[in-house]
């Protein structure tokens with residue numbers, strides 16, 4: 001195996017490890033939570049709160065209505081019991097009763113509106129709970145698949161890392177240093193470029209015949225004069 005070939009093989013392993021690690025971080029993000037699920041959860045919480053406050057509102061109107069009913073019953077009792085003999089006082093009580101009954105009628109409208117609102121919110125909340133349950137089931141199913149994929153990837157990375165270590169033992173330290181330095185500088189992580197028809201396959205630069213020869217014999221490392229990558233003639 002030439003020096004360039006060893007580095008090329010090392011790069012194949014490294015790129016595969018890179019891909020696996022990238023996928024692993026995607027999986028970790030997906031497992032941490034889904035935006036759609038969070039959205040439905042927030043929606044359910046909002047509806048629950050609205051439902052509670054609508055129920056409290058209805059309860060409070062019901063209490064007011066009950067108090068008015070009691071007051072009306074008491075006034076009517078006073079009016080019809082014959083206890084009041086003064087006509088002026090009887091008129092006052094009658095007027096008071098009329099006023100109480102008007103207030104009570106107005107409360108009926110509010111009661112009806114509050115009941116309708118509560119019904120609407122109950123239906124909305126039920127629908128929201130159902131879609132939340134579905135979203136949670138979907139997330140759980142996806143998570144099972146993602147965890148299985150994660151375990152497979154971790155095992156693959158372990159295997160690849162062992163192969164990498166074994167390969168590195170046969171590579172001179174200065175070649176490894178050069179490879180690592182070039183790889184760190186390249187956004188795509190490619191430090192070794194294949195020579196294709198005498199040109200660097202990464203940047204397209206035609207290599208001088210001396211470099212092609214060098215890449216071919218493999219005794220010395222040949223670097224692309226344009227992108228600086230190690231050239232490898234397969």
Ligand SMILES: [Zn+2]
Nearest residue numbers: 200203224227
């Ligand atoms: Zn190049």
